[in-house]
Amino acid sequence: ALYTAPSQLPNSKKYDYIIVGGGTAGNVIATRLSENASKNVLVIEAGPSNLDFEEAAIPFVCVELSPNTPEDWNYTTVPQPGLNERSINYPRGRLLGGSSSINYMIWNTGSTEDWNRYATVTGDSGWSWNSVQPIIKSIESLVPPADHHDTTGQVIPSLHGTSGPVGISLQGYPSLLDNRTIATTKELPAEFPYNEDMNSGFPLGLGWPQFSVADGTRVSSATAYLEPALNANRSSLDVLINTQVTKLIQTGTSQGAPVILGVQFAQSASGPFYAKNATTEVIVSAGSIGSPQLLMLSGIGDKKALAKFSIKSVVNLPDVGQNMQDHTVLPNAWSINASFTPDDIARNATLFDEVLTQWATTQTGQFATPPATNIGWFRIPNDSSIYKTTKDPSPGPNSPHYEFIFAVFDSFAEPEPTSGHYMIISTNLFSPTSRGSVTLASTNPFDFPLIDPALLDSAFDIFTITEAVKAAQRFMAAPAWDGFQLGQYGDFAGVTSDAAIEQYARNSAATVFHPAGTAYMSPYNAPHGVTNPDLTVKGTKGLRVVDASIFPYIPSMHPQGFVYVVAERVARLIEARQ
Numbered sequence: 057a058l059y060t061a062p063s064q065l066p067n068s069k070k071y072d073y074i075i076v077g078g079g080t081a082g083n084v085i086a087t088r089l090s091e092n093a094s095k096n097v098l099v100i101e102a103g104p105s106n107l108d109f110e111e112a113a114i115p116f117v118c119v120e121l122s123p124n125t126p127e128d129w130n131y132t133t134v135p136q137p138g139l140n141e142r143s144i145n146y147p148r149g150r151l152l153g154g155s156s157s158i159n160y161m162i163w164n165t166g167s168t169e170d171w172n173r174y175a176t177v178t179g180d181s182g183w184s185w186n187s188v189q190p191i192i193k194s195i196e197s198l199v200p201p202a203d204h205h206d207t208t209g210q211v212i213p214s215l216h217g218t219s220g221p222v223g224i225s226l227q228g229y230p231s232l233l234d235n236r237t238i239a240t241t242k243e244l245p246a247e248f249p250y251n252e253d254m255n256s257g258f259p260l261g262l263g264w265p266q267f268s269v270a271d272g273t274r275v276s277s278a279t280a281y282l283e284p285a286l287n288a289n290r291s292s293l294d295v296l297i298n299t300q301v302t303k304l305i306q307t308g309t310s311q312g313a314p315v316i317l318g319v320q321f322a323q324s325a326s327g328p329f330y331a332k333n334a335t336t337e338v339i340v341s342a343g344s345i346g347s348p349q350l351l352m353l354s355g356i357g358d359k360k361a362l363a364k365f366s367i368k369s370v371v372n373l374p375d376v377g378q379n380m381q382d383h384t385v386l387p388n389a390w391s392i393n394a395s396f397t398p399d400d401i402a403r404n405a406t407l408f409d410e411v412l413t414q415w416a417t418t419q420t421g422q423f424a425t426p427p428a429t430n431i432g433w434f435r436i437p438n439d440s441s442i443y444k445t446t447k448d449p450s451p452g453p454n455s456p457h458y459e460f461i462f463a464v465f466d467s468f469a470e471p472e473p474t475s476g477h478y479m480i481i482s483t484n485l486f487s488p489t490s491r492g493s494v495t496l497a498s499t500n501p502f503d504f505p506l507i508d509p510a511l512l513d514s515a516f517d518i519f520t521i522t523e524a525v526k527a528a529q530r531f532m533a534a535p536a537w538d539g540f541q542l543g544q545y546g547d548f549a550g551v552t553s554d555a556a557i558e559q560y561a562r563n564s565a566a567t568v569f570h571p572a573g574t575a576y577m578s579p580y581n582a583p584h585g586v587t588n589p590d591l592t593v594k595g596t597k598g599l600r601v602v603d604a605s606i607f608p609y610i611p612s613m614h615p616q617g618f619v620y621v622v623a624e625r626v627a628r629l630i631e632a633r634q
């Protein structure tokens with residue numbers, strides 16, 4: 057059942073599993089574990105229901121769901137040296153489905169080398185590409201795009217699942233850029249080859265992304281997993297929303313290790329505070345910011361750092377909150393020779409209502425598809441000068457250093473122009489060497505922690521994003537764009553030299569919203585890391601962390617698909633033990 061206040065929870069019910077955070081990973085695990093009718097599962101989610109936000113279901117308006125909205129935590133970073141000391145917005149979903157309810161829906165499942173590196177650095181072959189293939193297929197359900205166009209040559213259906221909970225589809229409405237983008241892969245195939253399916257394990261090249269969209273509607277872990285179970289009145293699954301877990305509580309000691317089966321929770325800093333114990337496990341799925349914050353508040357973290365806040369150490373794990381990695385976005389705008397782009401919809405209330413009504417009645421039209429059109433994945437050249445000082449940080453030669461995302465409007469660039477027509481190529485850094493951190497700002501769980509993703513904070517990162525911008529400029533100089541692109545626009549106008557690109561990047565870049573690594577997994581018995589390969593927390597009993605924080609290296613593509621895989625795998629590990 058769904059509860060909106062702690063006082064509504066059935067008093068006598070015992071929960072085998074308590075899951076902190078009804079986000080991307082949390083809902084997958086909760087739904088899987090509660091399939092066993094004899095196991096009771098309680099999910100505690102800080103935010104409200106995703107159903108409270110109708111707009112969250114509309115793919116195209118995803119860019120309006122954050123920052124500074126009720127469905128976002130509304131974090132900001134500490135000043136970023138790599139971004140000329142700017143503090144930037146740092147969105148995270150705060151509603152059922154978590155970030156999968158507000159993200160941009162790009163669906164990637166990784167390069168072979170991403171997963172094989174996880175297997176190597178954890179010593180667990182269960183994380184290898186071959187091992188996760190059946191899991192990926194079991195999650196996905198490839199469905200037709202909203203406009204039912206012929207997708208031959210745009211996706212390889214045999215690579216995908218057809219009956220999993222997460223519906224995925226290609227772009228559901230054509231864009232002005234499509235023909236030109238694909239034509240460029242034919243004009244400049246050496247640098248920008250076409251890739252028929254970037255989710256084959258070999259993502260390099262440019263092609264058509266899949267999105268977590270089905271029937272013209274967003275698919276999140278709330279819609280794909282939790283809702284069907286709640287709608288079926290599954291008695292083994294309870295979900296408590298609008299309630300934040302404020303502390304994990306040690307309930308005993310086993311073989312010298314603290315047993316952590318208790319959670320404390322409240323709806324506001326002034327309380328009242330409630331507590332509950334799980335009988336088998338507490339699973340923390342509060343995301344890359346929330347999970348390390350909660351661990352540290354509970355005495356699980358760097359003993360010395362916690363002592364400064366007079367927090368008693370339960371387990372000394374110095375890597376909690378460290379090793380933070382994120383991808384950097386840099387939207388580059390060009391003016392285009394077009395008479396109509398989706399910007400016109402935002403500028404005209406009547407038209408906006410028409411497009412919205414079309415979506416509401418038939419889930420078709422411009423709003424039925426996310427803003428990204430094509431995506432490309434590329435590497436810096438093997439003879440790049442940066443390799444004299446930096447080892448290649450990518451997972452391997454078949455994995456990208458940077459990404460192009462194409463979008464035919466300007467809403468990513470600031471300030472939003474009130475007239476004219478534009479396109480964007482976002483040149484995004486996907487192989488950062490920078491490492492940041494999440495640390496406590498206070499002992500109040502309702503205060504935000506200090507978030508430092510360290511964007512563009514290394515020579516490699518700034519080198520690579522500069523190379524990416526130059527590559528985008530070469531792309532736009534291809535004949536396919538003659539007469540269509542009218543020159544770089546806005547802050548990007550006139551930016552050509554390496555030095556100018558670097559300054560432009562430092563002034564304009566932000567996050568692709570992919571924080572990872574703050575509770576990273578390492579081999580059993582390793583002195584470093586936070587979680588074991590099965591995602592149990594080192595030095596504890598009864599406690600796991602399962603979300604994007606567990607990646608030792610940030611995925612080299614968009615991470616939501618990876619998070620679903622991690623959650624499904626751990627649910628299977630737990631079920632196998634029952």
Ligand SMILES: Cc1cc2nc3c(=O)[nH]c(=O)nc-3n(C[C@H](O)[C@H](O)[C@H](O)COP(=O)(O)OP(=O)(O)OC[C@H]3O[C@@H](n4cnc5c(N)ncnc54)[C@H](O)[C@@H]3O)c2cc1C
Pocket residue numbers: 076077078079080081082100101102103122147148149150151152153154155156158159160161162163164299300301302341342343344346347350568569570571602603604605614615616617619
């Ligand atoms: C704006 C945006 C766009 C993105 N676009 C894409 C994209 O196009 N493709 C892609 O692959 N990825 C994208 N991502 C990233 C992707 O969505 C995330 O990496 C992924 O969803 C993270 O899953 P998670 O389970 O780690 O955390 P989340 O899904 O964020 O879940 C954490 C949950 O825990 C809750 N919580 C936190 N603390 C507590 C607490 N103390 N008590 C109770 N509950 C708590 C939160 O409210 C949240 O519901 C985007 C993210 C954002 C924010």
